[in-house]
Amino acid sequence: MNAETIPHWLEKRVELTPERVAIHTQENSITFRELRKQSMCMVGKLASLGVKKGSHVAIYANNSLDFVRFVHAISYIGAVAVFLNTRLTQKEIRFQLEDAKCELVIYEQNLSPIIEPLGQEMPIRVHSFKDVSKQLEAPFKAQQEVRLDDIYTILYTSGTTGNPKGVMLTYGNHWWSAVSSALNLGLSEEDQWLATLPLFHVGGLSLLFKNVIYGMPITLLTSFDEQEIHKAIMEKGVTIVSVVSVMLKRLLSQLDAGETYPTSFRCMLLGGGPAPKPLLEEAASKHVPVIQTYGMTETSSQIVTLSAQDALRKIGSAGKPLFPAQLNIINDQQNTKDQSIGEIVVKGPMVTSGYYKRPETNEYTIKDEWLYTGDLGYVDDEGFLYVVDRRKDLIISGGENIYPAEIEEVLAGLDSIKEVGVIGQEDDRWGEVPVAFVVFHEGVSLSTEEILSYCARSLAKYKIPKMIYFEDHLPRNASNKLLRRDLAKWLKQRGEME
Amino acid sequence: MNAETIPHWLEKRVELTPERVAIHTQENSITFRELRKQSMCMVGKLASLGVKKGSHVAIYANNSLDFVRFVHAISYIGAVAVFLNTRLTQKEIRFQLEDAKCELVIYEQNLSPIIEPLGQEMPIRVHSFKDVSKQLEAPFKAQQEVRLDDIYTILYTSGTTGNPKGVMLTYGNHWWSAVSSALNLGLSEEDQWLATLPLFHVGGLSLLFKNVIYGMPITLLTSFDEQEIHKAIMEKGVTIVSVVSVMLKRLLSQLDAGETYPTSFRCMLLGGGPAPKPLLEEAASKHVPVIQTYGMTETSSQIVTLSAQDALRKIGSAGKPLFPAQLNIINDQQNTKDQSIGEIVVKGPMVTSGYYKRPETNEYTIKDEWLYTGDLGYVDDEGFLYVVDRRKDLIISGGENIYPAEIEEVLAGLDSIKEVGVIGQEDDRWGEVPVAFVVFHEGVSLSTEEILSYCARSLAKYKIPKMIYFEDHLPRNASNKLLRRDLAKWLKQRGEME
Numbered sequence: 001m002n003a004e005t006i007p008h009w010l011e012k013r014v015e016l017t018p019e020r021v022a023i024h025t026q027e028n029s030i031t032f033r034e035l036r037k038q039s040m041c042m043v044g045k046l047a048s049l050g051v052k053k054g055s056h057v058a059i060y061a062n063n064s065l066d067f068v069r070f071v072h073a074i075s076y077i078g079a080v081a082v083f084l085n086t087r088l089t090q091k092e093i094r095f096q097l098e099d100a101k102c103e104l105v106i107y108e109q110n111l112s113p114i115i116e117p118l119g120q121e122m123p124i125r126v127h128s129f130k131d132v133s134k135q136l137e138a139p140f141k142a143q144q145e146v147r148l149d150d151i152y153t154i155l156y157t158s159g160t161t162g163n164p165k166g167v168m169l170t171y172g173n174h175w176w177s178a179v180s181s182a183l184n185l186g187l188s189e190e191d192q193w194l195a196t197l198p199l200f201h202v203g204g205l206s207l208l209f210k211n212v213i214y215g216m217p218i219t220l221l222t223s224f225d226e227q228e229i230h231k232a233i234m235e236k237g238v239t240i241v242s243v244v245s246v247m248l249k250r251l252l253s254q255l256d257a258g259e260t261y262p263t264s265f266r267c268m269l270l271g272g273g274p275a276p277k278p279l280l281e282e283a284a285s286k287h288v289p290v291i292q293t294y295g296m297t298e299t300s301s302q303i304v305t306l307s308a309q310d311a312l313r314k315i316g317s318a319g320k321p322l323f324p325a326q327l328n329i330i331n332d333q334q335n336t337k338d339q340s341i342g343e344i345v346v347k348g349p350m351v352t353s354g355y356y357k358r359p360e361t362n363e364y365t366i367k368d369e370w371l372y373t374g375d376l377g378y379v380d381d382e383g384f385l386y387v388v389d390r391r392k393d394l395i396i397s398g399g400e401n402i403y404p405a406e407i408e409e410v411l412a413g414l415d416s417i418k419e420v421g422v423i424g425q426e427d428d429r430w431g432e433v434p435v436a437f438v439v440f441h442e443g444v445s446l447s448t449e450e451i452l453s454y455c456a457r458s459l460a461k462y463k464i465p466k467m468i469y470f471e472d473h474l475p476r477n478a479s480n481k482l483l484r485r486d487l488a489k490w491l492k493q494r495g496e497m498e
Numbered sequence: 499m500n501a502e503t504i505p506h507w508l509e510k511r512v513e514l515t516p517e518r519v520a521i522h523t524q525e526n527s528i529t530f531r532e533l534r535k536q537s538m539c540m541v542g543k544l545a546s547l548g549v550k551k552g553s554h555v556a557i558y559a560n561n562s563l564d565f566v567r568f569v570h571a572i573s574y575i576g577a578v579a580v581f582l583n584t585r586l587t588q589k590e591i592r593f594q595l596e597d598a599k600c601e602l603v604i605y606e607q608n609l610s611p612i613i614e615p616l617g618q619e620m621p622i623r624v625h626s627f628k629d630v631s632k633q634l635e636a637p638f639k640a641q642q643e644v645r646l647d648d649i650y651t652i653l654y655t656s657g658t659t660g661n662p663k664g665v666m667l668t669y670g671n672h673w674w675s676a677v678s679s680a681l682n683l684g685l686s687e688e689d690q691w692l693a694t695l696p697l698f699h700v701g702g703l704s705l706l707f708k709n710v711i712y713g714m715p716i717t718l719l720t721s722f723d724e725q726e727i728h729k730a731i732m733e734k735g736v737t738i739v740s741v742v743s744v745m746l747k748r749l750l751s752q753l754d755a756g757e758t759y760p761t762s763f764r765c766m767l768l769g770g771g772p773a774p775k776p777l778l779e780e781a782a783s784k785h786v787p788v789i790q791t792y793g794m795t796e797t798s799s800q801i802v803t804l805s806a807q808d809a810l811r812k813i814g815s816a817g818k819p820l821f822p823a824q825l826n827i828i829n830d831q832q833n834t835k836d837q838s839i840g841e842i843v844v845k846g847p848m849v850t851s852g853y854y855k856r857p858e859t860n861e862y863t864i865k866d867e868w869l870y871t872g873d874l875g876y877v878d879d880e881g882f883l884y885v886v887d888r889r890k891d892l893i894i895s896g897g898e899n900i901y902p903a904e905i906e907e908v909l910a911g912l913d914s915i916k917e918v919g920v921i922g923q924e925d926d927r928w929g930e931v932p933v934a935f936v937v938f939h940e941g942v943s944l945s946t947e948e949i950l951s952y953c954a955r956s957l958a959k960y961k962i963p964k965m966i967y968f969e970d971h972l973p974r975n976a977s978n979k980l981l982r983r984d985l986a987k988w989l990k991q992r993g994e995m996e
């Protein structure tokens with residue numbers, strides 16, 4: 001059997017339910033027929049800019065209808081979409097554009113100060129949505145089918161070492177992700193999913209595919225606004241919202257004493273990192289149906305999810321692997337059977353086939369179709385996963401992943417700094433924030449301000465350490481490896497002293 | 499990418515929801531955990547009978563829990579299940595067993611008079627469920643995964659010419675069928691599907707896969723009993739029932755004036771042939787939510803289905819192709835675009851890759867992944883399919899497909915008969931029944947009784963002509979081809995004369 005070929009998703013959706021509302025925005029609502037028309041219009045304009053089957057085209061924008069049209073236009077053309085986090089610095093963006101071999105960047109007008117200079121310096125063309133809209137449409141024979149094996153998207157994710165890597169996801173990965181979620185959560189004609197997560201992350205992006213595959217309206221918000229979301233739940237028929245912990249916390253604070261969500265609201269899908277148990281208990285006490293999930297870019301969003309029926313009984317668990325997915329806990333290269341803690345490895349048709357141009361990383365990350373996540377966890381006697389530690393040293397701040405290694409590399413670029421170690425510090429608002437411990441070379445030093453302003457040139461704002469601690473040495477083991485766990489102890493001691 | 503490998507369906511279902519009820523029968527209910535245990539027990543017993551990966555094993559039984567266990571046991575072993583229609587004659591069964599290269603037949607005790615003699619005559623082993631249950635369990639490493647490309651089932655279907663052909667369906671075909679149906683009908687925790695169609699047909703069989711993939715309880719009835727079904731709908735929480743026209747008619751007669759089904763009942767899925775418009779209108783007037791479908795063994799059951807929201811507006815239409823499926827109407831080798839009538843051709847991952855050992859038939863039936871159904875239909879301006887004529891000359895009697903050619907071949911075996919033509923005659927109870935027109939050689943003749951008793955030796959009861967008309971010639975065209983359409987006219991004239 002060849003790879004499956006199925007109808008183009010938006011095209012098929014229009015065939016089935018053309019007049020159903022596809023997307024509600026704050027301003028208006030558009031049907032699937034209108035969304036198709038607008039996306040096809042963008043196809044013609046992108047074609048006139050030279051985009052063709054196989055082109056790598058980056059999008060650099062916040063949530064908007066233009067973003068949605070772009071995602072569908074790319075699939076009509078058979079190009080590959082590369083998603084840029086709008087919070088990155090110019091330097092970080094330059095790296096990803098080069099690494100992903102992008103020919104073109106489509107961007108949102110107000111991000112031009114960062115992207116336009118890159119268009120000057122790099123062999124890449126940059127066009128704002130406004131530029132694009134002014135193009136004449138070139139004739140283009142839009143794809144009527146998609147091959148599940150074809151790469152559709154590349155999303156960058158950082159790792160424990162080195163530079164961010166582009167996760168390649170196929171149509172099949174996204175398809176199976178959408179279907180697997182429906183098999184777990186069910187599918188109702190009344191469903192309406194609120195998209196407030198950034199579309200440039202897989203959690204947000206995946207809603208665009210559920211939108212067309214399920215024929216389910218989504219409400220698209222440009223950014224997280226707890227009052228807006230609260231209103232959408234209470235008054236506008238939203239039945240499912242994807243959130244990360246910090247969002248959930250802020251949403252719960254919107255509920256007045258005794259107030260509950262409408263019964264039609266059926267799921268607060270909580271992903272993007274560990275959730276503090278008190279938060280989950282607060283949600284339960286307010287009758288908010290939170291369903292925890294575990295997933296990552298490499299798994300096209302959720303791959304392990306708590307079902308609604310277990311949500312209350314198994315607070316703190318990420319649930320069980322979705323129907324087509326499998327989970328193992330590996331300890332000393334063995335599959336543990338005794339509820340002991342080990343590395344979480346997962347397998348399934350929603351799992352990436354690998355990182356773009358990273359054969360070596362792929363070799364040790366994906367073995368026999370099993371993805372080694374680097375996260376630690378255990379499975380209880382009923383088969384429920386508990387994630388005890390995210391990817392080694394990963395800091396999750398407001399749903400964004402931050403790898404200490406990336407910040408350490410930047411800081412190590414300062415001549416005065418001899419040693420540096422970065423860890424996460426608990427934070428009421430963001431869950432965690434990065435903090436840095438630095439040791440200077442003898443006789444030199446820098447102020448916190450000097451260090452931070454240096455960081456700001458290379459690191460997205462959320463990655464900049466919120467505190468710099470000056471030390472005369474860092475904890476290391478016999479092989480001279482930095483012991484971040486000991487740094488965490490130092491941090492705790494400082495907290496207790498204060 | 500290799501073919502997708504996903505967890506074994508029942509195994510995964512037990513991992514997810516072990517204590518949920520899997521199957522209600524008239525006698526009791528069993529959970530998924532119990533179903534697994536019983537199926538694994540059958541695995542050991544089949545293994546002790548020599549069944550192994552790749553074995554072709556036939557099942558010759560009516561609906562029962564044993565049937566269900568068998569279907570799952572086969573997939574744990576990685577064998578191929580061949581399904582025998584229990585209404586076939588010994589001769590028909592012999593053909594299918596030989597054609598499918600079956601090593602073994604597992605049968606229901608009270609069908610022994612037909613199958614046991616075959617066990618004597620043929621190089622094949624036959625074992626009743628009772629025999630099987632007495633076996634000691636051999637150790638067997640059950641498959642924990644299924645490969646979507648592997649053949650899971652072979653179901654026989656007749657054609658316009660020649661012998662029945664075995665439709666090979668893979669795990670992938672059945673998987674996509676189940677998922678496609680869920681994307682159309684939705685999926686609710688309250689769902690409970692009533693299985694009254696024979697499990698040896700694809701329409702019934704497909705419910706066993708939905709059962710484990712959705713985690714949805716099914717109610718299994720051994721045969722069609724309108725009172726029993728009516729009670730299950732009114733009192734036992736059944737939300738979906740698959741029916742064919744004759745069943746629907748009998749079910750509607752159970753509704754007293756003014757009586758309606760509970761609001762939780764959401765779908766009467768109507769397949770297995772054309773539905774008379776008055777019947778659909780009667781259902782609508784009684785507020786029975788009928789959803790018409792079009793499909794066949796080759797498409798793993800439904801491939802075109804009316805959605806709930808269009809059911810009333812488009813009475814008489816079979817709907818639109820399911821999300822991963824495509825439909826074309828071919829006329830003179832061209833895809834018609836103007837609502838004209840032509841051959842219905844379909845494509846999608848639920849479509850068979852071909853008939854077992856029939857390379858030539860496959861070549862003209864499946865071209866470029868498109869299945870040529872032989873049925874005639876048109877698509878209206880909104881994209882809805884109307885089936886105007888089933889596979890050329892196909893007679894559908896109580897949901898069973900009957901091909902005139904098969905009956906004609908049997909009758910032509912009688913020395914006295916010179917010419918024969920078979921067509922369908924309208925019938926109040928069965929929709930249609932076959933009738934035969936025969937011409938004797940000069941100077942010889944046979945009585946109707948003689949002809950029918952001859953037929954009974956070779957043809958399943960439902961295929962035996964309900965009437966034999968004696969003629970002195972049959973209508974033929976210039977190339978001497980039988981004109982069945984003219985036979986239909988003759989029949990009509992006879993009706994008018996009576």
